[in-house]
Amino acid sequence: MSEEETLILESVDQFLERDVRPHVRALEAADEYPQAIADRMAEMGLFGATISAEYGGLGLSAQTYSKIVERVSAVWMSVSGIFNSHLIMCAAVERFGSDEMKATYLPKFASGEMRGGIALTEPDCGTDLQAVRTKAELDGNVYVVDGAKMWCTNAVKGNVLAVLAKTDMEADGPRHKGMSLLLVEKEMGYKASKLKKLGYRGVDTGEVQFDKVRVPVANLIGAEEGKGLNQILAGLELGRINVAARGVGVARACLEESVAYAQTRKTFGKPIAEHQTIQIKLADMATKVEAARLLTEQAAAAYDRGERCDMEAGMAKLAATEAALENATEAMRIHGAYGYSPEYNIERYYRDAPLLCIGEGTNELQRLIIAKQLVERNPV
């Protein structure tokens, strides 16, 4: 690790121990947005973690960023949601936006003055994004946006979204030809309301209504219409690396708390860590954490080298998020009844982990991506 990376990770650790860990249980139970934590994250520059320094960001590599995400998620996964989907939106703007768009928005995104996320999913489609029905019709120098989005993280507390919409309803196949990405500010008129969730509490995930929302043409991301799906898919490589890092964090937290608990809880006259069945669980959990972290590091390194890494990011996402889910289940078994109590963190990991297998492309979809790439990269 470079000196700079060491310093950043130390300050993230201090922030987590001082400003996050003591408050997690109360905020989680109340499903309350952690405003003070978000404000502290803005002071630390985390809303600009991967934005270039020329726009006021920290310009961190995907490798450093994924280490931050692992640390944050091992304490409270919800906190990672506040800046992760924001940074996917930022990546789309920095990679594809005009110079004017970048100069207008990126400094505000980096400071946290404007915070947001991505609005892709709709009531009738998630995996099959080409089926989106939200439309953006040109009327002079504005797009008129109509439609509904679902499950948009940061939609309620944030004030801007990258919205995937159809700009050409008549586009001949493939269907993505008529799709574009628009940067829409809340004050332009969309309405967001909070959805209830099993886990991932505190951070808001919302339903969003667009009722003839007028968006300046300048807010189209990219120079021309019809590139929206490819733009967002490119951003999802980083998104998948960060979900993998979340998985490593949750899987590690399950392991560490189980290793500690197994040494203090006694049955039949000895700590349960001395029963072979528990030892096998701990060994499997630890192996999954290490394997997941290595895959995540490998995908982040490929991303930083500018290589195509959809297969690597897909493998990391698949392995790390399944590790989180499996470790949460094993941690629950190791903790017995106490795993089922809100007095311990295990029940929270058990509720948080399944989301990782769904978000940023389900794990079923990751397998399809991996298999397709395997064939493409190994022609006979």
Ligand SMILES: Cc1cc2nc3c(=O)[nH]c(=O)nc-3n(C[C@H](O)[C@H](O)[C@H](O)COP(=O)(O)OP(=O)(O)OC[C@H]3O[C@@H](n4cnc5c(N)ncnc54)[C@H](O)[C@@H]3O)c2cc1C
């Ligand atoms: C807490 C939370 C936060 C979220 N945040 C955001 C956000 O910020 N922005 C956003 O746009 N979305 C967000 N989402 C939505 C998420 O990205 C979608 O839920 C996800 O993409 C899956 O879509 P779906 O739920 O519509 O499932 P569907 O697409 O309906 O899939 C249902 C099932 O069918 C499987 N399936 C679908 N197609 C295939 C296929 N071809 N082959 C094999 N299996 C298939 C899926 O894997 C899944 O098991 C969030 C969701 C949650 C729960």
